[in-house]
Amino acid sequence: EAGVVQSPRYKIIEKKQPVAFWCNPISGHNTLYWYRQNLGQGPELLIRYENEEAVDDSQLPKDRFSAERLKGVDSTLKIQPAELGDSAVYLCASSLGLAGGPREDTQYFGPGTRLTVL
Amino acid sequence: AQSVTQPDIHITVSEGASLELRCNYSYGATPYLFWYVQSPGQGLQLLLKYFSGDTLVQGIKGFEAEFKRSQSSFNLRKPSVHWSDAAEYFCAVGHLGTYKYIFGTGTRLKVLA
Numbered sequence: 001e002a003g004v005v006q007s008p009r010y011k012i013i014e015k016k017q018p019v020a021f022w023c024n025p026i027s028g029h030n031t032l033y034w035y036r037q038n039l040g041q042g043p044e045l046l047i048r049y050e051n052e053e054a055v056d057d058s059q060l061p062k063d064r065f066s067a068e069r070l071k072g073v074d075s076t077l078k079i080q081p082a083e084l085g086d087s088a089v090y091l092c093a094s095s096l097g098l099a100g101g102p103r104e105d106t107q108y109f110g111p112g113t114r115l116t117v118l
Numbered sequence: 119a120q121s122v123t124q125p126d127i128h129i130t131v132s133e134g135a136s137l138e139l140r141c142n143y144s145y146g147a148t149p150y151l152f153w154y155v156q157s158p159g160q161g162l163q164l165l166l167k168y169f170s171g172d173t174l175v176q177g178i179k180g181f182e183a184e185f186k187r188s189q190s191s192f193n194l195r196k197p198s199v200h201w202s203d204a205a206e207y208f209c210a211v212g213h214l215g216t217y218k219y220i221f222g223t224g225t226r227l228k229v230l231a
Contacts, residue, residue, distance in 0.1 A: 004161070031217060042122075042208050042221030043162070056218065091161060097217060105217050109154070109161035 002026070004110035006092050012116045018080035021113045023092030025073065031097025032069055033107060034077050037089040049075065050097055079115075087117045120145050122211050124222035131199050132230045139194040139225050141209035150212035151192040152219070153183055157205045165207075168192065179203070204229045 005024040013019050025032050030051050035043035046065065048056040051072040060067065064083070069075040079086055093107040121144040131137055143149055150169050154162040166177025173185040183194045192209060209222045 006161075040223070042210070042223050043219075044221070045218060048217065093162075095217065105150075105212070106152075106164060106167055107217075107219060108164065111159070111161040114159075 004092055004094055004108055006090075006110040006113055008113055009111060010114050010116075012118065013082055014118050015084055016081040018078065019082050019115060020076055020078045021090050021092075021115075023075045023077070023110060025075070025092070025094030026108055029094035029096055029108075030072070031095045031105070032075050033093040033095075034067060034075070035091040035093065035109075037091055037112070039088070043091050046077070082115075082117045084117050087115055089114050120149075120211055120213060120220045122209050122220050122222035124207075124209055124225050126225045127223070128226050128228065130228040130230060133201050134198050137194075137196045137199045137203070137227070139207050139209075139227070141192045141194065141222060142190050143192065143209075143211045144190065145211055145213075148187075151183075151185060152210040152212065153177065153181070153192075153194050154208045154210065155179075155205050156208065156224075162208060165194070199227075199229055201229045201231060203227060 007022050032049045034046040037043040047060045047067050049069045067077045089112040091112045093109045095105045095107045123142045152167045153165040156162050165181050166175045168175045168185045175183050181196050185192050206224045206226045208224045210219045212219050
């Protein structure tokens, strides 16, 4: 079974430029997460989707970050414009979520996108 | 508020030696607890998880962890470390109902040949 797929794996941009990350979750997983992992830190949640609905976006910097999950499968996270402090690894994860109940809610992570803003 | 503390930023052990990585959590109810491993340039791989029941949990790659409610700890152990275990290890606590994980800052493991 394929895991969580993310692209690109690496991205280097200049500040003030836009950037987008794409995620394809594990088939059948209703819940999708975007995390940001700064150097030397653990991942921090940016946004969580249940199917198409963003149910927790309290940590998403909405002035420059946006996300969508059309049709409840793939998701895109966008930054516009990027700032130097946005350099980090952006991780996507998925889980069965509500369909599986709490016991089954184990999050499976993709390889991440390493963003460098110059 | 929930929090996870991994007191050791770096740990170095010799190959074949035993390993214990510490994790302490702060949470008002029974937590869901996880250990993930992250190799360089890779995402996080689940090693093991605790939801309820037996407090000693077995995971993949020969790892185990023990939930100790009285100490608010969920330490990861392995009896004999292999060179391929060199990676960064993250402990996380999950919140029932919100599916939100809080991660620790990680422990980087170095294995000496």
